[in-house]
Amino acid sequence: MKSLLIGLSAALTFGTAPAGMTPGSIDAFLRQALESTGLPGFSVVVTHNGKVVHAAGYGHDSEGHAVTENTPMRVASVSKSFTAMAVMTLVERGKIALDEPVASQLPGFRVADPRAAKITVRQLLNQTSGLSDSTVDIAAVDSATSLADYTSRLAGSGLRADPGTRWEYCNVNYNLAARLVEAASGQRFGDYLRQRVFGPLGMKSSAVSDQVVRPADGYNSIFGAWLPRPELSGFLNGSGSGGVITTAADMGKWLITQTGGGRPLVKRESLDVMHTPTKLRDYGMGWGVERETGLLAHSGNLFTYNAVEAISPKTGYGFAVMANGAALTDDTYTIMQGLNALAEGRTPEPPGGDRQLFELVLAAIAAAAAGLGVMGVLRSRRWAARHAGRPWWWIGLRLVPALLPAVMLAAYPDLISFLMNGREVTWAQLTYFPAPLSITLLVTALAGVVATGIRICVLRTLTRHTK
Structure with a gap:
């Protein structure tokens, strides 16, 4: 993975933008994407060489306002990369031991399955803990009123596999990680993110609670017609698995630090750890990894919002696309792929349809x-x-x-x-x-x-x- 970061650093230092990757060409592609996808609205940021190349919004929100780079958007599971970063800042401060059992570091964490005593923090973040939606009462935990309450409701749960032997995507892993941040820091998860992650990067419009940053209602597509709908109630506030609300402008600062630029939150070695896939799956810590291209990406899918973030070690570009609509297909990912094609000098396929x-x-x-x-x-x-x-x-x-x-x-x-x-x-x-x-x-x-x-x-x- 060191070679990946060395290559990324070289791209950031010496890379030049492709002839077709200009603010004008990006804007033209995104306007075409708005028309071809039919999305009500989305915001986008593109970064390169430690700078924001393009940040803008397209379309409108459910209140009739034009979407801009400063429009708050729910990013759902993109939140997991922020949770992983919060954990790694505490690992570097000696407050969390990455390869020690969670049970020994998180008071109140008890699971009926005795194998859970061996789950490590690394396994939570790699999604290899053995926890599964099929062995946890998801309805019960999602009605929790706090991360501490959430953790206590896992007492009757089990594991689907021995820790470290099976990869399975499960939001419980990252909500536990968020609770671990609270236990190790002595602060609420949202407060810690604000002070140790969002704050240092200047992400002033980002939070993990809609009581702090309130986005407009998103949309669902019903046989081609976009209808505004309130987000489905659930464990959104304070969630480490999907609670972040942010803007394209703020995501630009986040992508820059993830590529080793701007103000560092952790050492490069910690970035390496978060970006490295396990042997079980092409997944690091809050980042999926395409083994063939090295592209780092993570999607987020809520009930009325979609989002994706990506970093290309090949070109040094970073992308974030956030939409205020959700349907049977996720157009944010295809828009991101189009931007990545532009960055590589290829002609992107028109997204949507x-x-x-x-x-x-x-x-x-x-x-x-x-x-x-x-x-x-x-x-x-x-x-x-x-x-x-x-x-x-x-x-x-x-x-x-x-x-x-x-x-x-x-x-x-x-x-x-x-x-x-x-x-x-x-x-x-x-x-x-x-x-x-x-x-x-x-x-x-x-x-x-x-x-x-x-x-x-x-x-x-x-x-x-x-x-």
């Missing part, structure tokens, strides 16, 4: 299902006459296909949780950015159930009359 296509297909399916349901009801007498006298088991088999969507709807949260590797998904969450999929499934299920129910009623009536 997938969301519109996906939602158009889902709308067509919902409309077709509703039409078939109405047709099934209108033709129920004809259907019943054709099947009268048949055995009920045979009729049941014929009705099964129409009821399959209802079965899928009943299992919907569990099915999505399974597809997301065990991460808990609730009905409330499924009404946010997955709403087009949820609505389509609901319409399809209702069409099948109603048509089936009426067919059975008409068939029973005909059967009684024939007797």
Whole structure:
């Protein structure tokens, strides 16, 4: 990893911007991205050679204001890199031991599984602790009123694997890390970030509580229409896993320090540790690592906001893209990839289009299902006459296909949780950015159930009359 940082340092010291990477070309690409993605608004910052190359906002917020580089945005899991930095500042001060058990450093941390006694701080930050959404009562911990309360609610939890043997993305790891910062520093997590991370960098518009910095409501895309919605209630305030609210202007200062420029918060060796992937996964500490390109990146996905941060050791550029809308696809990542292509002298692909296509297909399916349901009801007498006298088991088999969507709807949260590797998904969450999929499934299920129910009623009536 030292070679990575040496290369990054060289890029920062000697690198020159590609001919196409000018504020004008960046702005032109981002204006095109606003149009092609259809996002209500987003803000962007690009850094290079220890300086901000471009910082701006595009579109509008839910209150009708133009988005600028100073518009507060929720960055969700991008927060994890800030939590990792807070921990590493305390590691350097001798307040936290990276490779010692969390249990010996965090009063109140108890887990029913005895293996949890061996979880180290490094394993929390690397997401290799063995903790999992499937072994923790997520609903219980997410209703906690503080990080201390959150930690105490883990007492009945278990581990999915021995610590250090399996990588699994789990927000619990970073909320525990945030509580560890509180225990080691004697300060609330938000206060420590403000004094030791945001403050020294001049990030005056950043916080981990919406009581300090209040962003406008974000949006969800419902079959192509962006609707403003309040953020789903949850463990947002003070969260180490996803609670940071910041601006593009502030993120520029953050990216510069992550590339070794500006005012350092930790030694370069500590940056090395945070940026180094484990053998189990291409993930460091709050940063994902692309092994082929070396690109450091982390996305953040909340229910009405999306964000991504990235650093390219190849070119020395840093990028952050934050959007006030969330849908079935994340356009912030494709916008970041386009900016990275520009930085490498390549022609970026126009971002966007997938969301519109996906939602158009889902709308067509919902409309077709509703039409078939109405047709099934209108033709129920004809259907019943054709099947009268048949055995009920045979009729049941014929009705099964129409009821399959209802079965899928009943299992919907569990099915999505399974597809997301065990991460808990609730009905409330499924009404946010997955709403087009949820609505389509609901319409399809209702069409099948109603048509089936009426067919059975008409068939029973005909059967009684024939007797």
